[in-house]
Amino acid sequence: MQFKDQISFVGQHIKKNKMRVFMTVLAATMGTAFLIVLASVGFGLHETIRGEVLSNRLVTQIEVFSSEMDEEKVVELKKRDHVKAVVFRQNLGAEQLSSIGDFTGNSQLVVTDFTEEKKANFELQEGRLPEKMNEVVVGSNFADSLMNQQDENEDGEFTTYDGKLIGEQFNYQIGDDEGEMIEDKMMLTIVGIGKKPAKDWEQDQKIYADASIIPELEKIYYAHVDKPVDDNTDAQQLFYGNVNVYADKLENVKAISTELKDDGYSVYSISEELDQLDVFFLALKAGLVFVGTIAILIASIGIFNTMTMAVTERTREIGVMKAIGADPKLIQRLFLMESAWIGIVGTVLAVVISYGVSIVSNYVLPIIVTAALGEEDFGDMTVTFSVIPWQLVVIASTISIGVAMISGWRPARKATKIDVINALRQEL
Structure with a gap:
């Protein structure tokens, strides 16, 4: 069976069960969108606070402390x-x-x-x-x-x-x-x-x-x-x-700070502050992604049920395919393609919805928060509540499609083990 025929085969069975597939895709979309939007809050807060730190400090400045600082040591520092x-x-x-x-x-x-x-x-x-x-x-x-x-x-x-x-x-x-x-x-x-x-x-x-x-x-x-x-x-x-x-350059701040520390100076630079900030928000974003993944795992139950029912309903078709010599791997691939299709469509819709939610929240939430606090604005601080970088889209897409494939793997394996004789005896 050629690849285009496999696509056609999967498409026909999706059309037969539009409502069930639609609800499954909806569940996958909601789970993935929840992950992206939730994690985007961590990215938004990180960008806001990092931007605030960088805007109020000289980013290439390194404060050097020494009780014996004099002109001679200053001249030596200039030569580094x-x-x-x-x-x-x-x-x-x-x-x-x-x-x-x-x-x-x-x-x-x-x-x-x-x-x-x-x-x-x-x-x-x-x-x-x-x-x-x-x-x-x-x-x-x-x-x-x-x-x-x-x-x-x-x-x-x-x-x-x-x-x-x-x-x-x-x-x-x-x-x-x-x-x-x-x-x-x-x-x-x-x-x-x-x-x-x-x-x-x-x-x-x-x-x-x-x-x-x-x-x-x-x-x-x-x-x-x-x-x-x-x-x-x-x-x-x-x-x-x-x-x-x-x-x-900002990229050289950390190297210079390390070198000065090795020479016995006490130093402080914005790179240390940013490093601590980055570690904190890395942990926060990882936690938000983990919580969002739970929503996708819940959606995977629906994918598993949909694929299990698909295998049960197509027992006779599977028997015919095996009778005419279809490779068990081909049968498994067809069902995996169907679960992957659910995951891909759900992911694409989730990404589109997430970007829409992100744009709306960045516009509406500042108005709501400032109204609640009784302030006209956030002053000089630019607050971003939600940011969706391409890395987050890749992570969410990988998790969503991966979970969908895993959910469909067990029913697909079950399809390859159906007995031909019993399958052909089954009445539709």
Whole structure:
């Protein structure tokens, strides 16, 4: 029997039992669609949270911690493979005071290398990067830190500075080891304003200055405070720093982090956070696929019953086929083709339905959730409730068609063992 004849043979018997086959296909479709839609929730949540992490962090940044970090080690870090930039930010370990006229604030000074900051994509909201020692960039919320202590509004709050910052000069003072402000002041000029942080609740009130300012600050500070030496551990260090290493590509972050750990550094990078996230969601998605598979197994009972009844109803036809010399393998193949057809049709319909459900849920659920929570939206967060990648379609299709074939295998084997004489005696 040629293959097209086998297809025709299977098609004829499917047409004879349209309603029964339809209900079996429906059960297979519902089981497979349930698996895909359920697992798609795991993929959707994974994509949402991963996207949120990546959008709010510099993905190539590696935070490096060392109690003995200095310029020499920073230079060594810059020479490593796949390192795009090394930003050594040093914070001032003393009280600080900034003032513009009657407006004063306690913004923290950060000393850095703007050549490296530029490589690491330090972004400005307005202005330019410093080019001279007394030029600085201020954070986007710097003006909010400057208050007029003598001007109080009706609510009991002090007014904040609302003037133009670019080009403005302000007095900068640091305190001694007892917290008293040193009278010597530095005049700093604002040439740039940093970009607003990605998260709405973050405040950037810092002052960013070039490393060339360090000698002048040390001169002012150590004129009033004992300078630390090797045998004087009680003396206060003026600067303490942290280093951020930036890889050239996200793919190289993990390799650089591992190399730094091997060299004794304590490091943290987004790759570690993503690895933990991926492991968690891999387990979640596997669990959802497992639960969805149970629905397909329930549907397989219907396929088994349908195929068993098909064998019983066609006992006489099977007897005739065997009498004229049909190979038992051919008979088995015909019934397996029928169960496979049920699985394939059910899978195709399930995939189409699942994509439709996914699209509708991603449109409707945000509206329902925001209405229930009383919020207008999710803020800057883009929430995706359902995502159906091609891998999920392949997994679900394999499980669905595989279960259908297994369900039809036993009835197909039974068909090959029917006795010819008894089959031909059976009345239809």
